[in-house]
Amino acid sequence: MKVRIKFTKYGAMRFLGHLDVMRYFQKLLRRAKIPMRYSEGFHPHQILSFAQPLGLGLASEAEYADIEITEPVASEEALRRLREASAEGIDIVSFCRLPDDAKGAMSIVAGADYRVRFTGRFLERAASGADGPFTLADWDGFLASEKIVTVKKTKKGEAELDIRPFIYESRAESADTVFLRLAAGSETNIKPELVIGAFLGPRGLEITPGDLFITRLELYAAGPDGGLVSLESFGEEIAGEAGGTAAGA
Numbered sequence: 001m002k003v004r005i006k007f008t009k010y011g012a013m014r015f016l017g018h019l020d021v022m023r024y025f026q027k028l029l030r031r032a033k034i035p036m037r038y039s040e041g042f043h044p045h046q047i048l049s050f051a052q053p054l055g056l057g058l059a060s061e062a063e064y065a066d067i068e069i070t071e072p073v074a075s076e077e078a079l080r081r082l083r084e085a086s087a088e089g090i091d092i093v094s095f096c097r098l099p100d101d102a103k104g105a106m107s108i109v110a111g112a113d114y115r116v117r118f119t120g121r122f123l124e125r126a127a128s129g130a131d132g133p134f135t136l137a138d139w140d141g142f143l144a145s146e147k148i149v150t151v152k153k154t155k156k157g158e159a160e161l162d163i164r165p166f167i168y169e170s171r172a173e174s175a176d177t178v179f180l181r182l183a184a185g186s187e188t189n190i191k192p193e194l195v196i197g198a199f200l201g202p203r204g205l206e207i208t209p210g211d212l213f214i215t216r217l218e219l220y221a222a223g224p225d226g227g228l229v230s231l232e233s234f235g236e237e238i239a240g241e242a243g244g245t246a247a248g249a
Helices: 011-015 018-031 075-085 120-126 139-143 192-203 240-247
Strands: 002-009 048-050 059-068 090-097 109-118 149-154 157-162 167-174 177-183 212-222 228-230
Touching: 018 048, 018 075, 075 090, 109 120, 109 192, 139 167, 139 192, 149 192, 177 192, 192 212
Parallel strands: 059 212
Antiparallel strands: 002 059, 002 090, 048 059, 109 177, 109 212, 149 157, 167 177, 212 228
16 A cells, blocks of 8 residues: 655754754654665565755744555554654654555645744845845846846856746745745756855845744645646545554554
């Protein structure tokens, strides 16, 4: 049975890299006695994969892990066990069964929501800029541009890229916070820092470590109507009676 787990990442766990998160979940699933399916061969390992790795230092309200289990476990019971075994900074949100033909989360990611807050450190530095105090008052004007050309780092070096088509939705939520819905996935992955950098560059400002507090709010796949649907929506809760012997392990 294929299962999709949704979890949050915050606090000190924000500084846990992707490989460490994978190791953490391998141990968590064993501690919670989730009946995992293992690969075949001389070195069997848990069938476990993640959607899109989160940048170091970013918080998240919507991370996803896909697993396969050998027998059903009721969602309520699985959540109880996982939450009891999890450390502070990782909260398990949902445990949902996927259709047998469902594609892995990693292969279908098409978009992501972010909330970006400028920290006091940045605002203090920007207040003394040549153009006066920093403001998001012209954020809408920035988005109204037909093109937003910036430099994106690639495996082959750097290349100019018009990122405007990949900013699906955005708005300034307050004087220091911006909401972004961006293209994400293996084909085109636009990081929020790239968008913020494109906004700040013409204003003579740059991003330095500690200037932004970024939270990923949701991950999406492409929907049948051309829109975006959350990765969580592909699954359904496993009913209590499905727990069987696994629930009482």
